[in-house]
Amino acid sequence: MKLTMRKIAEMAGVSVTTVSLVLNNKNVRISKEKKNQIRDIADEYHYVPNSSAVSLAKNKSNTIGVVVPNINNPFYSALIKAISKDLELVGYYALTVNTDDNHANEQIQITQLVNRGVDGILLVPTNDLYAQGELSVDDFLKSIQIPFVLVNADSDLQINKINLDxxxxxxxxxxxxxxxxxxxxxxxxxxxxxxxxxxxxxxxxxxxxxxxxxxxxxxxxxxxxxxxxxxxxxxxxxxxxxxxxxxxxxxxxxxxxxxxxxxxxxxxxxxxxxxxxxxxxxxxxxxxxxxxxxxDVAELGSRSVQILFEQLHGNSKPKSELLHVKLINRMSVKNLNV
Known part of the structure; x- marks a missing residue:
């Protein structure tokens, strides 16, 4: 049986509000013994809070949508890993979706993320979208109604964006x-x-x-x-x-x-x-x-998260960053000068 706050309240003989206050370590006028009883019941039956209800109450889900065009590409796999790691460090989770580089799917996935209540989106856009031209790109980006960062792409819009050079x-x-x-x-x-x-x-x-x-x-x-x-x-x-x-x-x-x-x-x-x-x-x-x-995928992921968090915490001025790349010399280039 899934234990609810209501069931704990019945077992302890208190109100649901009292249970909520105790389990969230808030002040409540009951005895120390009653508080311990409530916590013991929750521990004994492995009570797990309803995350959806908590999110609704706080108007915050601690979840960030991460949208990539091709999860099979090692570059995007590494980017997802970097983003997830940085989000975890600040108590957030990545909800990753793969668009298959298809803009129609991209639109559906972002709508679903918004409906699920994610706090923000890190968007690596599809080539399918960009191939449709600048006006289509601008119209789509303007339609996103929650905080987001455009990642690994560019735009002339005054939005949060980060790209590699x-x-x-x-x-x-x-x-x-x-x-x-x-x-x-x-x-x-x-x-x-x-x-x-x-x-x-x-x-x-x-x-x-x-x-x-x-x-x-x-x-x-x-x-x-x-x-x-x-x-x-x-x-x-x-x-x-x-x-x-x-x-x-x-x-x-x-x-x-x-x-x-x-x-x-x-x-x-x-x-x-x-x-x-x-x-x-x-x-x-x-x-x-x-x-x-x-x-530098790790830097791209880290900076993406930081820029989004600045927006989530009230920084309304858009940021635009361009990260350097470097050449890694190995053996696949023959020297014709020798």
Whole structure:
């Protein structure tokens, strides 16, 4: 039998209000013996407070909705872990939902989180939303009626947001290939409008321009940020005979290209120097180990939580932060200068 406050009150011969006050360590005019009796009954029958009722009474759930587009992506898995850890430290819990990178699902999931009474939302938006254009993005973000932080994406709106510097990442990845003697460099970035896709492409362009290498549209390939995306484009890249290096703007894309080549008895690394993006932990397992852009997921998660908590505690001024990334050099880039 589930023990309720009403049942405890009946067993102790007091009112429900008295039980509530005692179990919440509030002042109440009853004897010490009666207080102990109430606590003993609760302990004996393993009383658990009704969290929904407590949340309703306090107008607070101590729960934060965490919305991500692809929970199978190691980057998002690591981000969820970092956010959950930081929330737990301050007595909050993460209610995580996966949108499958589908905006219609994203809308449904956020509505459900609001209806469940979460105190705020950490939103990693879908590429599907951003592909619909800036007006659609703005309209959707304006429709969210509870405190939230836009995570790992950008917006011109005056809202709380935090992102990683994709322009810097695109530049660093391309520059290291150039420094190793590569001039014919293909880039595999996200589809038109995808989150951070254009920034990474702009960083690529900047690195080329610095050393006078012409930018060629034919070296730009677009795909979904997943294994299937890389799997689909590698055959097209191979038709460009001069290409010696490929910058994949997402590690999953790179893994898809590796998979396709393996199926045809080829080793991608024998044909191209490669730089990835996200620096998944498995990059150190491949032979050769993979040079990649590392994003500080722990810092992204921690700062996201801090910005949201500032909003929850009355700071109405929106914050916008951009975190640096760094290049992790390994063995997947051949030096053509030697």
């Amino acid at each position: 994709s322009y810097e990442g695109g530049y660093l990845a391309t520059r290291t290939l150039i420094q190793n003697g590569h001039h014919e460099i293909a880039i595999v970035t996200g589809n038109e409008g995808y989150v951070n896709a254009e920034s990474r492409l702009d960083g690529y362009k900047k690195a080329l321009k610095e050393v006078g290498i012409p930018f060629l549209d034919k070296y730009v390939f677009r795909a979904k940020y997943d294994i299937e995306g890389g799997y689909a484009v590698i055959s097209e890249i191979k038709k460009l005979n001069k290409v010696t290096a490929i910058f994949f703007c997402n590690d999953l894309m790179l893994y898809g290209a590796i998979k396709k080549e393996n199926e045809h008895g080829n080793n991608l690394f024998n044909s191209y120097s490669v730089v990835g993006y996200d620096d998944s932990y498995v990059n150190e397992i491949f032979n050769p180990t993979i040079t990649s852009i590392r994003q």
